Amino acid sequence: MSFVFLPLELLIEIFAYLDRVGLKTIRLVCRLFAETSSPNLFEHVLVAPRYEALGAFQTISQHPIYQRYVKELIYDGSVYDKGLATNERAYMRHLECDVASDYRLDNWGRRGRFKQYQQLYDDQEGIRTSGILFHTLVRALESMPNVHSIVYSPGPRSIPKESKELKDILPRGDPHFTRAYSSVEDYPNYIERAQHGFHILIGALGSVQYAGVRNFRVDIPAPNSNLLGTELTDYAFAIPVEQLSAGIHLFSHLQTLTLPIKLIAPGSHHISPDITVNFAALRTLLKHAKEIENVSICLRKWKLDPCHMYGAWFDPNGSIIPIALGSPTWPKLRSLRLSGMHAHAEEVSKLISRHSETLVELEFTYFSLTCGLWADIVNTVLQDTRVQNFRLLCVNESMVGNTAFRSMSLDERNDWTYSGIMKLNPYGSREFLPIARSRSVYTQPSCNDRLR
Structure with a gap:
């Protein structure tokens, strides 16, 4: 039987078994295949504080057809590190560690990659502090009626268009700050910058009173991978009071919650608030999750x-349950x-x-x-x-x-x-x-x- 005689719903199901490369290829065969493969191709979209990724996300959200195919938003929470972006010597030292073994170049190449890393960090901070990311998310949610799942990923994730640009640059994520942050910025500033995406997601969903999200999942890094990304920590729940109502709105509609939280134990160079303060908002959010x-x-x-x-x-004889x-x-x-x-x-x-x-x-x-x-x-x-x-x-x-x-x-x-x-x-x-x-x-x- 020819494919053209199959019901459209069956074609969509068949194409769901293809990866993104296969879906993009099959869209070129004919108009029928382009129409029936698109729902799977645009079902999951990436959001990140980078101009290339944010531009692609905005294009999909504004497309009159593709915007309705989006069912899951994947937020890349990995960040470029201030310590490496503002200190060339620290960047060069980090190239010598095992995590960066795949990014060792000659001296001229290193200098060029450092400048690219620095520019990407500046772009990231500009998008974060100017409100561009928040307003882009708000406008996208207003035009995407079928989003039912949010994934917060430690990353690093990239869209195909970014792959060539980022190929030889140190990846975003936690391994960066271990060598460089202490001399450049204090720990609370690092945490605020690294966990801002979680607050922006909650704020955007609350701003438009988006009630369709039923699943919220936080991913963990792949096992045995040097690409640890920027994991969600307990500091993410130090949610400002003005955003707490937005978080309650999100959690009150959830049916499924998957929440791995990386605990950062206090140390000699860690400036950490009491854990009960960090988890106060989480306790409130869980209390209002009546549909879960x-x-x-x-x-x-x-x-x-x-x-x-x-x-x-x-207290080593105590219980973490009332706290968390x-x-x-x-x-x-x-x-x-x-x-x-x-x-x-x-x-x-x-x-x-x-x-x-x-x-x-x-x-x-x-x-x-x-x-x-x-x-x-x-x-x-x-x-x-x-x-x-x-x-x-x-x-x-x-x-x-x-x-x-x-x-x-x-x-x-x-x-x-x-x-x-x-x-x-x-x-x-x-x-x-x-x-x-x-x-x-x-x-x-x-x-x-x-x-x-």
């Missing part, structure tokens, strides 16, 4: 010792995944019990109980909820009898690290069983996944 059905929150850079993970502001999440009640919650946390068993049980009527999927990963037992939580799930899928992966208790988990040998930690999954037995009853050995975060060998 699927929640996944991960505190990144997890460590088994809360003293080292959360820094001086956290508060005590929310989500009437429609069906799926909950929490990772990278230290908490009291009582706080975890209360959270589960508040959603016992609706919750069907539950998962805890790299999670340490600073007080209480996982066995009690398992019993709560089995006896008091309707959960159908329940999983633990590499969880532990901070105290095993009178022995601190962190003071144990690697083998002992593996023995007291649990993983398991809930299954139905032959009689139709739910049971919680250990699963196959999985890799431990404490040592290369697999952890012993048995639950007492």
Whole structure:
């Protein structure tokens, strides 16, 4: 059968299996293919504080047909670093580190690349401080009626038109500031500049009262990649009071939230506010997310010792749940995944019990109980909820009898690290069983996944 006799809806579905290069190629075949491949080509669009990327985004948003195909906005949160853009010597030093091994050129080439990097940084800051990015987003949202998903990416992402220009220039992202920022700008200024995109997204959505966004996802860097981008940190939730209502508007319509948060522990050169201040806005946003059905929150850079993970502001015998999440009640919650946390068993049980009527999927990963037992939580799930899928992966208790988990040998930690999954037995009853050995975060060998 010829393609021309297939229903248009079927052609669109077939072309959905092609990547962007394939879609662009097939659009050249004929008018029919151009029309039926365009919905997939323009379904996801990139937004970034760079003139090339912003211009392409604006062109799509103003096109009378393509603007209706856009369903997902992907914001590239990676930023060019002030320390490298304003200090040529620091830029040249950074070229010698392993992260920059692919960008080493001769001296003349380095000088030219530094000037390009400097110009891109100036463009980025001009777009940010002048309000161009905010107003472009506002106008685009007013003409894009079908956007239902927002992705905040650490990047670095680029549109094809930028690829040649950026090929030999140091990539945007976190690895830059580790060598250069301290002598050029203080840490709060770096954070404000690096996390501004999150505030702009929320502000633009609130400004036009856009109610169509149902999914908000924050991505994490690809594993084993030097391109770490600029990860979302807890500082992103230091939302100005005037923007908080915009954030509440966004969260009050969400159905799915995926939120990995990189925690930056205080150090000798880190000027950090109290973590409870950073998370105050997040607690408010989560409190108003009454339509939410699927929640996944991960505190990144997890460590088994809360003293080292959360820094001086956290009581190692305390619970991070009231600080990061508060005590929310989500009437429609069906799926909950929490990772990278230290908490009291009582706080975890209360959270589960508040959603016992609706919750069907539950998962805890790299999670340490600073007080209480996982066995009690398992019993709560089995006896008091309707959960159908329940999983633990590499969880532990901070105290095993009178022995601190962190003071144990690697083998002992593996023995007291649990993983398991809930299954139905032959009689139709739910049971919680250990699963196959999985890799431990404490040592290369697999952890012993048995639950007492």
